[in-house]
Amino acid sequence: MAAGDEFRPLDEASLVAYIRATPALAASLGGRVDALSVKEVGDGNLNFVYIVTSDAGSVVVKQALPYIRCVGDSWPMTRERAYFEASALREHGRLCPDHVPEVYHFDRAMSLIGMRYIKPPHIILRKGLIAGVHYPLLAHHMADYMANTLFFTSLLYNSTTHHKKQVARYCENVEMCRLTEQVVFSDPYMVSKYNRWNSPFLDKDAEAVREDDGLKLEIAELKSMFIERAQALIHGDLHTGSIMVTPDSTQVIDPEFAFYAPMGYDIGAFLGNLILAYFAQDGHADQANDRKAYKQWILKTIEESWNLFQQKFLGLWNKHKDGNGEAYLPAIYNNPELLGVVQKKYMTDLLHDSLGFGSAKMIRRIVGIAHVEDFDSIEDASKRASCERRALDCAKAILKGRRQFESIEQVIAHVRSVTHD
């Protein structure tokens, strides 16, 4: 499969030669590799991404370099992330083919993945949310994706033997895990050269985060859970920039942070980034569009995403309750009443985890290293600060009070209360 035995960073010219020498990639272009056009489109933080087009089709080629792209070679980062990305794409793709692009080719030595091109009019969900586009199927699709990928990689479905083997394998993706630890669970709560915020407007807010003992107590618990608890194979970076959408289609990309970790980290990333999008809307409102209806749609999507996820996840659990999953053996949890109580507890705990992780992800996007375009695209810094501050205050309150919420409706009510909408 490998077209080269050693790593070389590709450019547009050498990529063409690589594709011509690699049957799986050439085939994905209909074998028409005489005249290829190549466009580098990596707007993420980490990797190089090329769209390669022949007159018979297109393919995406993604290459990891031994550093973080947006920082440069001053921040080294293992190329092995490409291996874990390819592994997770294949595993999650098997479990949820409708919402994960196929991998056509993986070259471990080159840290290179060839995968299905997600065609226009697909755009990054975050950009759609900024533009105010409605995605009526988003909640259904994401609930499907999260329920399938998380349930089928957990001990609700698998034996301990299978689980431990997979856990061990993904333990090697530790550099990516450490990157998350630093940027999500550490830097925002300390003085760090990587932090930035909308200064001077949020100077006091950033300082308050660093001095909030209650918040630090909670973030420590979440960080330990993130490192220690191998609950399911998570995507690991499921924000709205890792999702490509049209009104009819939802495709999840970029799982290079995948490892066995708490399910709530994925669910929280998705919901937390929707809440960020919600708080950014006031900054995008203008006379032509006050965005009020769109804000309601975002809240409805958050509510539906959780409730549909819960419904689908419990559906899978009930369907497979007599299977090989070792968490709840049928001989013990053998009556509907007990199973109902067990499931209610499981989902409530998962909601609390998701709210904790989701809030942590919101906080880090406001006072940590990597911000979101939802806010960054608001030109007026003062207006932007007011949106960011409300999101930050909301996240802090949810993080600290997460165990009080018993339903997503209560969370939505809290989000609404911050803005009095």
Next chain:
Amino acid sequence: MAAGDEFRPLDEASLVAYIRATPALAASLGGRVDALSVKEVGDGNLNFVYIVTSDAGSVVVKQALPYIRCVGDSWPMTRERAYFEASALREHGRLCPDHVPEVYHFDRAMSLIGMRYIKPPHIILRKGLIAGVHYPLLAHHMADYMANTLFFTSLLYNSTTHHKKQVARYCENVEMCRLTEQVVFSDPYMVSKYNRWNSPFLDKDAEAVREDDGLKLEIAELKSMFIERAQALIHGDLHTGSIMVTPDSTQVIDPEFAFYAPMGYDIGAFLGNLILAYFAQDGHADQANDRKAYKQWILKTIEESWNLFQQKFLGLWNKHKDGNGEAYLPAIYNNPELLGVVQKKYMTDLLHDSLGFGSAKMIRRIVGIAHVEDFDSIEDASKRASCERRALDCAKAILKGRRQFESIEQVIAHVRSVTHD
């Protein structure tokens, strides 16, 4: 190092030949291998254990066979447990040399460990507790052992990189982990051919365990935590049969169940087995010795074990708080007040985990496959049943109510209330 490339089960004769051909073992016997005496002493459930004596010294040789010794070859079990036992003995021995025997020789192909002979008058702690012997240093020693082995293998001391590497390695000890899952967290709560109890006296009690939905809800949470949460390198079977004692010395043996799991599983195993010993005392009382003072000593030992463990563990934490441990970075948890709050929460959570796991271990010893000599040696079955029932009721109450306890003194008060002593 290996004296043989392939596995052969040894007997007393072939063991002598093996030792003569193995320099590290011959050296541990002062090189005097002409006239060796060999005695098989494995009274545990799993392995063969030989004491080999020359006129210059003694050594223990332990061999794992590919099944569980007490059941026979109808219950196959990986010989690789010897590898994990040797690994854990070495790692825990490095961290706590006073309370762990040295490994002189390990032969992976033969699943064979040569280690320090723990000399008479050392006896198994469980036997000492049945005999009513006082061990004034036991709490100190076990607090030392638990604090050192658990702290130094956790993220309070280590980097995530080191931690994940070790976690991955011990994931391979999955068969032993599954054995625990079955006998501790599953079988006692379902109809299983392996379960036994003091019948007919405890028939209703065993049935009540199988029908207690509240208990099953809690045991599911503990089981998931046991499988999913890689908190520290635990011994994995730290009952009073895995500890050898004199009044001056405490030696922990038999860590073949070692893997990265919740710390509370070890602490709970030790404390839970002391509570079993406490409830067994009434069955050992006679006119010469009513055991009342001894019961008080056991309770005092439980109290001191936890409190000294907590003190030593927090002492290590404070000593190393500016080190490489990644759970609580000094730049974030940088003030004494916050660190105090964080530590209090950590220790309270750990107490609750320990009480949960400890209670689960008590329950399984009364209605599961493997019982304890503390009770089994009480000849009068009716008297034995009354001791067992009180222990079982106590364990069920602690397991369900564990989050209400804020100190070990409150737990002791509860244990006392069951017997009105």
